[in-house]
Amino acid sequence: MTSLRRWCLVALGVILVVAGPLGVRSWPAGENDVGATDLLAQVRAAAEQPYSGYVETQGALQLPVADRFTDVGALLGEQTRLRVWWRDRDSWRVDRLLASGEVDLVHDRQFTTEYDYQDAEATTSRDPGIRLPRTADLLPPALARRLLEDVADRATRVPARRVAGVSAPGLRLEPGSDRSSIDHVDLWADPVSGVPLRLEVYAVGASVPGFTTEFLDFSADEPARSRVTFTPTGSTEQSFDDVLDIADAANQYAPLLPPDTVAGLPRTAASDGAVGVYGRGLTQLVSIPLRGREASPLRAQLRRTLGVVVTDTGTVVSVGPLGLMLTGEDGDGGWLVAGSVTAQTLSDAALDLLSGTVVVDEGQDR
Amino acid sequence: MIRTQSLTKHYGRIRAVDDVSLDVHEGDVYGFLGANGSGKTTTVRMLLGLVLATSGTIEVMGSAMPRHTLDVLPQVGSMVEGPAAYPHLSGRANLSLFDAMGRGSKRAGRAGRVDDVLDRVGLGGVDRRPVRAYSLGMRQRLGLANALLRSPRLLVLDEPTNGLDPQGIRDIRALLLDLNAAGTTVFVSSHLLTEIEQMCTRVGILDRGRLVLQDHLDQLQRPTGRVLLRTPDPERAASLLVGRDVEVHADHLLVDAPDAAVLNARLVAAGVRVDELTPERHTLESVVLAASTASSDRMERA
Amino acid sequence: MIRVELSKMLRSRRTWSTILLIDALPTLVAVLLAVTDLGPRPGQGPAFLSAVLTDGTLYPLAALGIVLPLFLPIAVAITAGEAIAGEAQQGTLRYLLVRPGGRTRLLVAKLVSVLAFVVLAVLVVAVTAYVLGITLLGSQSLTTGATSVSGSSLSTTELVARTGLALAYAMLCMLGVAAIALFLSTAAESPLGAALGTMAIFIASTLLLTLEASDAVRPYLPTRYWLAFVDLFRDPILWRDLVRGSLLQVVYVGVFLAAAWANFATKDVSD
Incomplete structure (x- = not known):
């Protein structure tokens, strides 16, 4: 057998080995006529x-x-x-x-x-x-x-x-x-x-x-x-x-009660504490109250992000289908508003939160 | 024993071996003569199936090569371009390894076989030191011992006396002639005229990849038809031989004479004193020089 | 012929010094761990290294994780790179070929001898690591049972069986390295060239793995599934990557062995 023929044989083997899995993978999916x-x-x-x-x-x-x-x-x-x-x-x-x-x-x-x-x-x-x-x-x-x-x-x-x-x-x-x-x-x-x-x-x-x-x-x-x-x-x-994460902690211990509706989205039944969950399905947002020491590093980080918008109300960042907003200024605490909503909705929600939140008496047992 | 037909090997555009048709008979001590770089080693490698011919056919012991490598090579002992061994092992260990390789190798009697070939090449008393510490001559002998393992019918040796001292060269020559007398065909390649002259029965001469001559050594060294004459009386001798072709040199004469005895009788009869009278023969050197072109490692300015 | 190659490999001083070198690193790590009692931070360092501080019986696996990414492949590349190119450089290749066993069989014999080297190296590392682990780091699992990566407990039999499988998997991965080095050894002029070429391929593969842009070729990279032996210690065993890794290595071995054969079977041997 000549050298050329042997190399052809090897090449054929390689092609088969490579094409096998590729062929199986690119096999078209069978269509289904379900409505x-x-x-x-x-x-x-x-x-x-x-x-x-x-x-x-x-x-x-x-x-x-x-x-x-x-x-x-x-x-x-x-x-x-x-x-x-x-x-x-x-x-x-x-x-x-x-x-x-x-x-x-x-x-x-x-x-x-x-x-x-x-x-x-x-x-x-x-x-x-x-x-x-x-x-x-x-x-x-x-x-x-x-x-x-x-x-x-x-x-x-x-x-x-x-x-x-x-x-x-x-x-x-x-x-x-x-x-x-x-x-x-x-x-x-x-x-x-x-x-x-x-x-x-x-x-x-x-x-x-x-x-x-x-x-x-x-x-x-x-x-x-x-x-x-x-x-x-x-x-x-x-x-x-006792406390799973920062959202759970804020929900349990922050003495706040957010409004029933923000940016036209109703609060869901699931949120009963300081954290609000609004909207449903593909249009949802969550609002978490943060204390100064939690909000400040996050705010600094948001500021450094590409495409950040700083408004009077707060700092807004959009990442793909997710929007994040943090209200307040340096050193302050604030609301972290995040969800699959537009930047405008975030701002509207933030304004509603700032105006509509009720401070609960700390001594009161929820 | 070895027969090649129009053997040709190209390396890119260079023809290393060109249309070589070797014919080595059983029982020959065949001298394969050629300058460095004339294609000897490439030819030997092709005979052993190490290098594949571009075109042409090779037959060794009646079987086509390299198709029947597995059947042919076990009966061939060879040394190609110098000996080689595993430097960290002793000579004995090396031979055991090589003996164990290849087809049909039997464990039984291996030590005996190894000792036997070591004796033959004069390394019987070698100790356990690794080959790394061997002299060039010892390595050469070890390579030869390796070729002799398994009592081959054909020996293919490339420059077998390389690196040996005169005593060693004589030993090896005697060994090869011994083996030949016992029926082994020997194929020796060399660039040394004397080596070929002293050992071979047939000679092939390779020049720049072409086989320019292939004949019996006797035939090549046949008388030239002239007689060398040394005499204290050169003038008298010359005058006596007028009519013949006489070449006068400083201390001898070259006389065109078919029969030295007749010439001698005539000179003595005429009272010419004769110191020496020898029929002149062709020397291998003159044959080679006549058949070859300039040395192939010489690069003349165009 | 295979026996001859094996005996050559075992009698070579280089074989043993290489294995000793490979073994030195996990030994050093074990001693340092035992002396300082400082494990790597979670998420960093080789697999299982943080776990061995409490359980020395896992140290063979940690040692495997230490030598598998770099030391072992280098050693295998050097050893397999020697196979043909080394014989050629030494001049012994022509004498191997005129004692004919067939060139293909020579290749297979070389691969088997490299495989034996791999097995030897991995076993030596595993055994020394086990002894070191038991003596220096303690053997909690002998009393309480080992903990799988998923948090469930493994019986001693399970641990031994899975460790054995992990070693076998590592050997298979190294066989892939060996096949590539063997091919390069038939193509390169010098054994060093073959070894360096093999290392270049593996460094390139490791680099490409970290690159997001190479997503499409990632499953085909030779080092892609090397560290999948960790999956053997999840509960239940995650076979997905192990099966893919094994198949991939088998394909690499097959392809490069075939390429070595195609290149070597009628190659002019003129060294």
């Missing part, structure tokens, strides 16, 4: 469907936040690898995989245990009504459930797509309100169980998604109970935390 309304109904009906699998989220939202918000910044701005076992709302486990460890959330009724391998710590806390986003909120089904709250949002079909090996029919959701900074959300769901498998969030004016979450492995079978129970070993340090 938008039916698909939406199916997805909604799957809210209690158990599932398990491997999820990757990819965020392009570089939030100018640090300190107590770092985790949120990382969740929305970087790639996150998750493993999930979900039996129902009350019993699930989500592992965030790190190169040399993992941080797991194990949820059992009203308690959530966070296990950090590298610190060998397990911290249990009661799930508060108000808290910052965490890994479990970014799973396609969890994120979809939140975004689908708004019945007014319009839904249309988009072409099916191969997700986690299944041909998943697609759905496009557009916000019903022009206060939203989200242009649309594309969602692909498992045709059998109706569980959302992939979500793409597009900001107004963006051609690429600002945030993507998708299953790479998916199973609609109910995971075993042993998968969602956490049994610490002897070397794990256990503790109980």
Whole structure:
């Protein structure tokens, strides 16, 4: 055999090896003629469907936040690898995989245990009504459930797509309100169980998604109970935390009661403390009162961000479909207003908050 | 034993070996003579399947090469462009390794075989020191021992006496002639005329990649038809030999005479004293020089 | 022929000095950890290193994490780069080829001997690390059971089995390095060139992995799944990257071995 012929043989082998996986991957997804309304109904009906699998989220939202918000910044701005076992709302486990460890959330009724391998710590806390986003909120089904709250949002079909090996029919959701900074959300769901498998969030004016979450492995079978129970070993340090994060702390301890409506958006039933959650579906915002020592570093950070706008009311930054505003001046505390709303809505909301908030008597027991 | 047909090797635009048709018979001690850079080593490498010919065919022991390398080479012992060994191992360990390589190697009797070839090349008393510490001559002998492992029918040796002292050269020559007498065909390439002259029965001469001559050594060294005459009376001798072609040199005469004995009788009869009378033969050197062009490592200004 | 190559590898002083060098780093780290009792900050440093302070039985894995990214591939690249180019430079290649076992078989024998080197190196590192871990850092897991990355407990049998799998996986990754170095060894003039070429490929691969722009080629980079052995210690085991990593290495080994064969089978040997 000549040298040339041997090289041709090797080249052929390489082409086969490379083309095989590429071919399988680019195999077109089978189309599904289900209508938008039916698909939406199916997805909604799957809210209690158990599932398990491997999820990757990819965020392009570089939030100018640090300190107590770092985790949120990382969740929305970087790639996150998750493993999930979900039996129902009350019993699930989500592992965030790190190169040399993992941080797991194990949820059992009203308690959530966070296990950090590298610190060998397990911290249990009661799930508060108000808290910052965490890994479990970014799973396609969890994120979809939140975004689908708004019945007014319009839904249309988009072409099916191969997700986690299944041909998943697609759905496009557009916000019903022009206060939203989200242009649309594309969602692909498992045709059998109706569980959302992939979500793409597009900001107004963006051609690429600002945030993507998708299953790479998916199973609609109910995971075993042993998968969602956490049994610490002897070397794990256990503790109980009364306060989960800064939002929970502000909600519990700030002596404030925000107004019922800001920027025309009604307060949701979930917010009963100092933190307000307004709007629903694709048009939502949250307002968190911050003390001076929490607000100042954040304000300094926002000021350094590209595209920052400083108004009389405060500092405004837009990152893709997310808007952030912090009221007040240097050294002051202020309201952190954040959500999937336009900059104008943030300003309106801030003004409403500043004028409409009631200070509760500190001695009074809420 | 070795037969090549129009063997040619190009390296890019350079023809290293050009249309070489070798013919080595069984039982020969074949001298493959050529200047440095004439393509000897490339030819030897092609015979052993190390380098692939651009065109032409090679047959060794009746089988085509390099197609039948696996059958042919076990019967061939070779040394190409100097010996080589693993420097951190002893000579004995090196030979054991080489003996264990390749097809059909048996563990049984390996130590005996190794000792045997070491004895043959005069390294029987070598100690356990690593090859790194060997002299050039010892390495050469070790390389030869390696070639002799497995009692080959054909020996292909490239410059086998390189780096040896005169005593060593004589040892090796005697060894090769011994082996040849026992039936081994020997193919020796060299740029040293004397080495070829003293050992070979047949000679091939390579010049700039071309085989310019291939013949029996006897045939090449045949008488020239002239006789060298040394005498204290050169003038008388010359006058006596008028009519013949006589070349007069300072201390001898060259006489065109088919039969030295007849010439001698005539000179003695005429009272010319004769110191020496020898039939002149062609020397290998003159044959080579006549057949070759200028030395190939010489770069003349155009 | 394979036996000859193995015996050559085992008798070479370089083999043992290389293994000793590879072994020196985890040994040093173990001694420093034992003396200072300072672990790396969480999220930094090699996998499992923060865990070994409480549990020395995990030290073989930490040692693997220490040597796998750089030391081991360098050693393998040097050893495999020697395979053909080193013999050629020494002049012994031609004598190997005229004792014919076939050039393809020579390549396979060389690969097997490099594989044996890898196995030897990894095992030596693992065994010394285990002994060091037990003696210097203590062995909590022998009494309470080891903790998996997911926080559940691992029995000793599970720990041993998973450690064995992790070692095997690391060996497979190194076999990929070896195949590339072997190919370059058939192409390069000098063994150093082959080793440096291999290192260049792996440094480039490691660099590209950190680059967001190289997202499309990332799954095909040879170092992409090297550290996936950590996934063996999650509960349940996350096979995804391990399977992909193994397949990728098998493909690399196959392709580069084939390329080495294509290049070497009729190459002119003129050193």
